[in-house]
Amino acid sequence: MPKAKKIRHEAKANGQLGISKAEVLEAAVRVIDERGAARFSIREVARSLGVYPATLYWHVRGNKNDFLAEVAAYAREDFLLPAESDGDWRSVLKQIFVRYRDAMHKHPNMAPLIGAQLVTNGISSARLAEIILARLSEAGFAGEALIDNYNATLAAMVGFVTLELAAPPSDSDCWEKRFQDELSRIDADRFPLLHAALPAMANRAFIVRWESGSKVPLDGGFTAYVDTYLEGLARRAASLP
Amino acid sequence: MPKAKKIRHEAKANGQLGISKAEVLEAAVRVIDERGAARFSIREVARSLGVYPATLYWHVRGNKNDFLAEVAAYAREDFLLPAESDGDWRSVLKQIFVRYRDAMHKHPNMAPLIGAQLVTNGISSARLAEIILARLSEAGFAGEALIDNYNATLAAMVGFVTLELAAPPSDSDCWEKRFQDELSRIDADRFPLLHAALPAMANRAFIVRWESGSKVPLDGGFTAYVDTYLEGLARRAASLP
DNA sequence: ACCTGAACACCGTTCAAGT
DNA sequence: ACCTGAACACCGTTCAAGT
Numbered sequence A, B: 001m002p003k004a005k006k007i008r009h010e011a012k013a014n015g016q017l018g019i020s021k022a023e024v025l026e027a028a029v030r031v032i033d034e035r036g037a038a039r040f041s042i043r044e045v046a047r048s049l050g051v052y053p054a055t056l057y058w059h060v061r062g063n064k065n066d067f068l069a070e071v072a073a074y075a076r077e078d079f080l081l082p083a084e085s086d087g088d089w090r091s092v093l094k095q096i097f098v099r100y101r102d103a104m105h106k107h108p109n110m111a112p113l114i115g116a117q118l119v120t121n122g123i124s125s126a127r128l129a130e131i132i133l134a135r136l137s138e139a140g141f142a143g144e145a146l147i148d149n150y151n152a153t154l155a156a157m158v159g160f161v162t163l164e165l166a167a168p169p170s171d172s173d174c175w176e177k178r179f180q181d182e183l184s185r186i187d188a189d190r191f192p193l194l195h196a197a198l199p200a201m202a203n204r205a206f207i208v209r210w211e212s213g214s215k216v217p218l219d220g221g222f223t224a225y226v227d228t229y230l231e232g233l234a235r236r237a238a239s240l241p
Numbered sequence C, D: 001a002c003c004t005g006a007a008c009a010c011c012g013t014t015c016a017a018g019t
Helices: A003-011 A021-035 A042-049 A053-059 A064-079 A089-106 A108-115 A122-139 A143-164 A174-184 A192-201 A219-238 B003-011 B021-035 B042-049 B053-059 B064-079 B089-106 B108-115 B122-139 B143-164 B174-184 B192-201 B219-238
Strands: none
Touching: A021 A042, A021 A053, A021 A064, A021 A108, A042 A053, A064 A089, A064 A108, A064 A122, A089 A108, A089 A122, A089 A143, A089 A219, A108 A143, A122 A143, A122 A219, A122 B192, A143 A219, A143 B143, A143 B192, A143 B219, A192 B122, A192 B143, A219 B143, A219 B219, B021 B042, B021 B053, B021 B064, B021 B108, B042 B053, B064 B089, B064 B108, B064 B122, B089 B108, B089 B122, B089 B143, B089 B219, B108 B143, B122 B143, B122 B219, B143 B219
């Protein structure tokens, strides 16, 4: 009997037998948190549970892609705690934006997955949709404009964080050096503004950074982004017929 | 001599011998365009070039992740044509947003990759950074606020499209049916607004859609998103000291 | 219903060897 | 410099068989 199995056997010595779907998904989240989405593998999840790989196919139907989609949906549901916040629509939306970002920063390796995954799952997503629809209605949007601004707002909520937490290509730091060399060779004549701002921007701005937002958060950028979007939303709501 | 090799041998019968790095990256883009990022493999790229897998490791250093990062950077550079547009800063930024979206809609399978990839490469990215910095400066932003709004603007440019073109989990349409069933069971008491808007929103809004933006573009949402962001930016610029 | 055990096709990556 | 050919460890997925 292999070691992992033995551990599992002891852990399950109580009445509970077998493994639940929730356990599988939680284990998957743990694997992604630890190793990153790129190095995620079904066999690794199985190992961490002391179980044969084939077992997981019983709990989660479909292929690896479907598996990841369910993990993303589960995580989103798990991370997005109830947002029963009060205040006007503008401050509630801001709270939701901030809360989503906070949640993702606790699981940075999940962010790209969730951002680039189409599937959503069940109740908590419906609750989120309902809240956003409610606040946009309160702001004055209706009909087709309500739907358009719902899509815009959801994209705004998820968009910044997905980019902010994009993963660097590999763990080796050799490319970081090459990249910094490239930056130092940016032509002051062709790119005067970029050249001038580079000391302040290096590793703190898109395109010229080499570390992810999990190491170097872009707080100022996020605040500017949210405030700008909500300011625009308020202005456009005010000019509705 | 295997078939793919023979083809390649004939194709290279002219003076040109060997394979270039650009050829490798273009082949990779083709593979992603055709099969999607999830089903991308180094061996498949090698096959499409009539070459041994090991060959690719000579042209692109690092592992599969690094390979994908270079493909994403190359594609971004290739897709983002020069944007020597005239007009005030607001209309120029809008043009850039629209152009980026158009480019991504031509290679929808590349969008999630580019959106979730940290690495950028060389000149065209620097040009993009310079243009955005120039237009934001023109709007009145400077110093730390310039950097913050640069980050916000870049995220705004990429964010919506990344979500819009998120990939569905698998090619099987069985989950689409299950998903639509779930939608039809949304509780009208708990989610009144969502329930009411569902006929108009189904497959046309985040959370309640089952097809990607490559099949069902979210044009109205994108327009609302861009106009809202730029309106906010203009207002905040106007109130600068 | 839930899991084992083994099998198969495929992939990423390395490396010595060729030209 | 650039590519072959083979090798190895690992993975996704299936399936009959167990309980």
